[in-house]
Amino acid sequence: MMVGAFLSHSLHPSYLHLQRSDASSNHEHLSSVLTSLCVSPQQEGLDDGPDFLSEEDRGPRAVNVDLQTDATLQVDISDALSERDKVKFTVHTKSTLPNFKQNEFSVVRQHEEFIWLHDSFVESEEYAGYIIPPAPPRPDFDASREKLQKLGEGEGSMTKEEFTKMKQELEAEYLAIFKKTVAMHEVFLCRVAAHPVLRKDLNFHVFLEYNQDLSVRGKNKKEKLEDFFKNVVKSADGVLVAGVKDVDDFFEHEKTFLLEYHNRVKDSSAKSDRMIRSHKSAADDINRIASTLYTLGTQDSTDLCKFFLKVSELFEKTRKIEARVAADEDLKLADLLKYYLRESQAAKDLLYRRGRALVDYENANKALDKARAKNKDVLQAETTQQVCCQKFEKISESAKQELIDFKTRRVAAFRKNLVELAELELKHAKGNLQLLQSCLGVLKGDT
């Protein structure tokens, strides 16, 4: 089938193979290598290539700890391969820690394995007191694939130039989504690697080192259903737990704050998505205008036709800039909000766990009192109470620090992204301005 052939061509390994040099995970080098591979004709005119990539790579990652200084454990995704329905990430580790057999090694992992790792953190009691870095979202090429398919079907109804142009655009879009998903997965790993406690996790080390398939399969229907029920129970419980007034002011405050913040971020994230989508549609329209003008211009060689050709050229260029603006907004604003949506959820989860531990502790206290009163199973009750107490205190301690870190990270990330957003918007607006001015100069000079 035509579409199938089309997809397989464009998804040819050599085409969407993001090769990163093994020598270093130095981001500058990385981005320049990436640029050279992602060359598509439309990006030549603008020198945005490197910036775009380097920004994207550094963006989410710099949300967290500065990785450059930490040489004991450095993780990154050095390569990625997109096949029909899955993405294979090559996770590359450099470490001076003794527990690894080598100093530098790579394994191939798929999305499900990342999820497995994340879930193992969440389910572990050990890490109840930490904000678990949010799991990367599933690579979602559905929308892009659908568009490619529609394009394939509609091939007959448009001119060859239009078709090639649209195809290029869709491929660029596909590439962008691909790069984003790589970055998200990388961020997750880096967060784990940077966390003083989580980085020592055994599962994590297995994940990094074990070069066979982890045999982690995606959850089947039964397990997904179980998960669903678990979530329902959890949220109900969460409401219950949240209702318990906390003695500690700090946590009480955090609870209210996080709840509201999470909701607001959710709202903003959804709305930013919609806004950016409209922006992209407008850029697409300009594309159609440009190509129709081009056709008009090629009808004849009159003055008017030459005029049309020039204007068509201008619109081509402005459209690219508009598309870039939308893409940058997506990256700097929408992605930021989405990430903090997930992070604030993780923070909320932490608070929930602490709340749960508090409730357990208080229940254990009551049970102990009851046992003492009845003078039955006192020892057992005492041990339980001790355990609960310890758990609670452990969580509380680490939670406080985590939440404070969360704040700092958040402020830093917003600052970075907002500054970059403003700078990019300015750059593009000025670029647009220049284009328009020069074109107007030419057009007015002619007439």
Place this chain on the structure above:
Amino acid sequence: MSGGCGRNPPPFPDDEDQERAELDTQVLDSDEDDEDDEGEDIFTGARSKAITPTSAPDEGDIFSEEGSYVRSDVHHTTNGLHSDEELDLFTEATVELTLTNTTSQGRREIIGPTVSACNTTHVPNSILKPSIVTKTMEELKEEESGDQFELNIAVTNPEKIGDGMNAYMSYKVSTQTTLPMFLNKTFSVRRRFSDFLGLYEKISAKHSLVVGKEFLMLTLVGKEDSSSAEFVEKRRAALERYLQRVVAHPSLLQDPDVREFLERDELPRAVNTQALSGPGLLKMINRVSDAVNKMTIKINESDNWFESKLQEVENEEQLLRRLHAAVDSLVNHRKELCSNTVVFSKSVAMLGSVEENSALSRALSQLAEVEDKMEQLHQQQAFSDFFILAELLADYVRLLGAVRCCFEQRMKVWQRLQEAQSTLQKKREAEAKLLWANKPEKLQQAKDDINEWESKVSQYERDFERVTCTVRKEVLRFEKEKARDFKQHIVKYLESLLHTQHRLVKCWEAFLPEAKAIA
């Protein structure tokens, strides 16, 4: 509208006759030229009289007939004179002739000198040259370049007059001009929509082959009937464009009705305009364009200018339609972007208010403000997109349709010629048969028939030549105007884009320090 002439034209032509009526008016006009050139009838005298200030009323009712035609060089004041000559032509058609109520004697006098001033170079042509058809392309273009005048028209200031059922919108039509034919240099009048319709009616009756007369109605009919600000603005802009096109056309500018429309303080209330503004008109116009689409006749021509031009026009119409659809889509997406941006802006403001860190909170509320400003920019840009670009494209799609109408009319003239020629052929054969069958009493009849048809054929041939010439000129004029229009509008649009980008730069420059100040 019945005239004091021998014929009784209907008050308003119904659909089928409209086209033929227009055609015949054209024929009527071309005949006048012909007669003049051959100098063989009494109307030459009338012609030269027309150059000097005519005293219309005392020449009898015939003079008050206003039939105008399209050639840019010649005046249009009177030509109803040779109505008698044309009687035979009109037996098969009804004719729409309007009688102008000559407003004042003064008007005619004003017309006179202008005409001679503008046309000094051209009048000799039409009188001396026996055949107009041999005018070359260069000459046609030369005639066009005589248009150097300044005339600016604006339609502004829509105001609601009256209340309730009788309320209507009144628009201010301001003219600023250096043309001597007008009383003042700057003047303005108030007009309502039915006045525009009345003007349209008068123009379309008189100028059959003028491209552009149709589009007013196509512009305005079918718009949603609301009194929203947007609707009023669209209508105002459309009316302005219409007037600008009308005065850009040299022969329309000469039309006293047009000048009366621009100048006269109080216009008599146009009647019968209900029919024009309703769906009836839309149907009529659709029927016209349908008829055009079914054009399948092929003319044997020495040069295929017409054929290739028609093809060009059709292609262009298709492309402009596509372009218009794309621009329309852009307008809609921008409007969508506007609403989404404003919603997002509010959301960010809320986020900012929740945020604990005060610097970040401030920055977020600044971001909300920036997004708000962006929304305004998008709004304005959508506005420009629509009014500068989309409306232009829509107009030209319709205008190209009108051009095709012209071609169709020429086709019809050709058809008539063909039919006449075949009839003549038949008559000749009939005569031959009679000769052979030796029936002298019927022979005379046959000979008369042949004479009649011979003259018809030669008449139609001349008609066809004339129509060909006119259509050609009109198309060329149209193309020039189109090129100028497009360039003008697109440049204006690009300037609006430029303006938007400037403002964008300012917005973000103001935001950047705030973002950097986050700590």
